[in-house]
Amino acid sequence: MRYVMKGGIPLAGEVTISGAKNAALGILAAAILTDESVVIENLPDVSDVSVLLSAFREIGVVIERPDRHSVRINAANIHTAVADSPYIKKLRAGYYLLGALLGKYHHAEVSMPGGCNIGNRPIDQHIKGFRMLGAHSHNENGKVVLDAKELKGSHIYLDMASVGATINLMLAAVMARGNTIIENAAKEPHIVDVANMLNSMGARIKGAGMDVIRISGVERLHGTEYTIIPDQIEAGTFMMAAAVTKGDVLVRNIIPQHMDAISAKLMEMGCEVTEHIDSIRVMGRPQLYSCNVKTLPYPGFPTDMQPQMGVALCMAEGVGTITESIFENRFKYVDELSKMGADTEVKGSVAIFKGHSRLKGAELVAPDLRAGAALVLAGLAAEGVSVVDGVDYVLRGYEDFAEKLQSLGARIQLLDDGDDLQKAKLKIG
């Protein structure tokens, strides 16, 4: 699938942000820890979520969808702790089945995680933690196999503040015997959301959102109804869309505090950013000013907003840099921006944007999820028509991306592979 778009139109109006994808994936995994029914609301309708739900069905989880944004899950009849379907292989977050199945059944066999190719992405910290909780682990035919007689609370120090490892270890430890401490835990908003959800099921987790998480194991968890937080990265993407198109957008249904790092950078670049209780308005200015950005774990600038920021820096006045400190392979979009006329250079983990570029429409390929969204922003900011190919990536994490942009005045269309591209280009241009 591909997007075709005509740039140069300032985006204006209001956009409502969906539930957080990365929180949803952890929360869905948490839901299978109990045999009672769990209802989850504000579920984003993105393909990563539907793929994980398909993987759940294959192991015997009963899934009902009362509406597009809610799901009722019952995991009483899981018939296998082996999750190796093609669905699981597509996803990064398939790894949460390791923590959830180990936590509930003391056994898990899960295909090695897939997801975006943005770096090496090992899971050694997850495995180290599972072992400290009492599990044995080995790899077998592309699967991670975990087995434990019983799980016992432990004191786990993470070598880096890994989002996935923090959530996975919470999933495995909530029903372990005794107390678990996770030190150097990740602090992203979705860590707190998964912990709140688990606590609403009867877990005893304290300190989520801080460096040290303390868990007192409980014997069993019960059903719950839980509403997922709004998506920080989707919100940030629309804030950046307002900035790069010199538009005026009210981003609604968000938690403004989650956006602090992004809001601060946009203000530094000259945008007007006003915060309300559950929304933020971003007014672009005729000229953006450069800045330097370093990606860091929360509350630092999110690596998942790095490519979108790269687009803004291309167009800004002066030289700006992005230092990527989380993933080593996250600058593939920079070559695509060069095709649009951007003056950029990548040196190791630093991308240099020389600024002042007037981006021109081009035919681009999305290298991964967030970079794909960033290239769409670049196309909307550029002169003329652009095509962004390979946007199945984007659909993994953005609900109704084209429709939401259209509602802000963007000329953008999602095309199937079989659709006539030339015709669509003529129509949109």
Ligand code: UD1
């Ligand atoms: C999650 C998000 C992803 C986001 C990232 C950082 C999901 C499904 N994905 O990915 O969108 O970009 O957080 O905010 O929620 N590391 C190790 N060993 C480990 C685990 C991680 O070396 O066992 C390294 C990684 O290679 C990376 C860093 O730690 O350099 C952070 O990774 P992590 O926070 O675990 O990211 P993910 O959970 O993969």
